[in-house]
Amino acid sequence: xxxVAQSPxxxxxxxxxxxxxxxxxxxxxxxxxxxxxxxxxxxxxLIQFQNNGVVDDSQLPKDRFSAERLKGVDSTLKIQPAKxxxxxxxxxxxxxxxxxSTDTQYFGPGTRLTVL
Amino acid sequence: GDSVTQMEGPxxxxxxxxxxxxxxYTATGYPSxxxxxxxxxxxxxxxxxxxxxxxxxxxxxxEATYRKETTSFHLEKGSVQVSDSAVYFCALTLSxxxxxxxxxxxxxxxxxx
Numbered sequence: 199x200x201x202v203a204q205s206p207x208x209x210x211x212x213x214x215x216x217x218x219x220x221x222x223x224x225x226x227x228x229x230x231x232x233x234x235x236x237x238x239x240x241x242x243x244l245i246q247f248q249n250n251g252v253v254d255d256s257q258l259p260k261d262r263f264s265a266e267r268l269k270g271v272d273s274t275l276k277i278q279p280a281k282x283x284x285x286x287x288x289x290x291x292x293x294x295x296x297x298x299s300t301d302t303q304y305f306g307p308g309t310r311l312t313v314l
Numbered sequence: 315g316d317s318v319t320q321m322e323g324p325x326x327x328x329x330x331x332x333x334x335x336x337x338x339y340t341a342t343g344y345p346s347x348x349x350x351x352x353x354x355x356x357x358x359x360x361x362x363x364x365x366x367x368x369x370x371x372x373x374x375x376x377e378a379t380y381r382k383e384t385t386s387f388h389l390e391k392g393s394v395q396v397s398d399s400a401v402y403f404c405a406l407t408l409s410x411x412x413x414x415x416x417x418x419x420x421x422x423x424x425x426x427x
Contacts, residue, residue: 201357202357238419238420239419239420240318240403240405240416240417240418240419240420241358241403241415241417242417243414246414254414289357289358291357291358296413301413303360303415304357305357305358305359306357307355307356307357308357
């Protein structure tokens, strides 16, 4: 079974530029998550989708971050404009159902963003 | 709020040494507890979990026991291997919520031959 795919793996941009990350979850997984992992910290949830609807985006800085999951499969996370403090690894995860203690999240390898 | 505290890393051990990585938590209600592992260049993987007090989670030689009285979930392994070198994250979820994990900062483990 293929895992969660993310691209690109690495991205270097200058502040005030825009960037987009792509995620392809495991086939059949209804729930998709985007996390931000700053160096030396644990992952922090940015947004959770159930199919193509948003379940939780309370931690997403909406003035600069946006995300969509068209057709309930692939997802794109965008930052516009980027700030220095956005330098982090952006992790995508998916799970079969979501919202249950028995549900396991499967993580992709992440995209490492460096903002100069 | 809910939080997880892990011991600072890196933890450096020789192969076949005993491993303990400490994890304590603060939570309202009754959390489920998890250990995730992140190998170099890869995403996080669920290593083990425990959903109620006194439960023991185990996988690949790793164990952790849910201790409600000390609010702890320490990770242990009797004999580490070089291939165990990774970053280990302790996490919790709360029942009745969205089951989004709250993660600790992670503890880097380096095992030398």
